[in-house]
Amino acid sequence: MATISCPHCHQLVDSQAITCPYCRTTLKAYGHPGIPLHRATGDEYLCDSCTYHADNTCNFPQRPHAKDCTLYENLEESKLRLQQQRNASSFGTTLQNWVKRNQSLLLLLGLFFVCLLVAMSTA
Incomplete structure (x- = not known):
């Protein structure tokens, strides 16, 4: 109590x-x-x-x-x-919060760069 x-x-x-x-x-x-x-x-x-x-x-x-x-x-x-x-x-905190809010955008950008690298290596 x-x-x-x-x-x-x-x-x-x-x-x-x-x-x-x-x-x-x-x-x-x-x-x-x-x-x-x-x-x-x-x-x-x-x-x-x-x-x-x-x-x-x-x-x-x-x-x-x-x-x-x-x-x-x-x-x-x-x-x-x-x-x-x-x-x-x-x-740092602001950047961390932005990354949390925009994870899908970062994922799409990452996939785009991977595709670009694959396309450049096969050409």
Whole structure:
């Protein structure tokens, strides 16, 4: 059983718990154990560091003063993940992906060159 710490009373609770059994704080969104409820710490608002607020795609009614949100995505983590994806798409990776997508074309070109070599050797 995986456990998490309650953001309000800091007691250890089951990671699938919908509410904290000690202080009754809601831990999951709308009673659904699969959707985490992100909470702001201190006096900060989640919107200040959220990707959806930065690109103006958020339609949450509490924006820009949201203290808890189910769709929160940290802007810095998102930038870091995007940078890692860019670094992973080197020339070798791009070439490898192109070869995978165009195997039939490469096979046809190979057969063409074999036929050309056979034709030249018999002439």
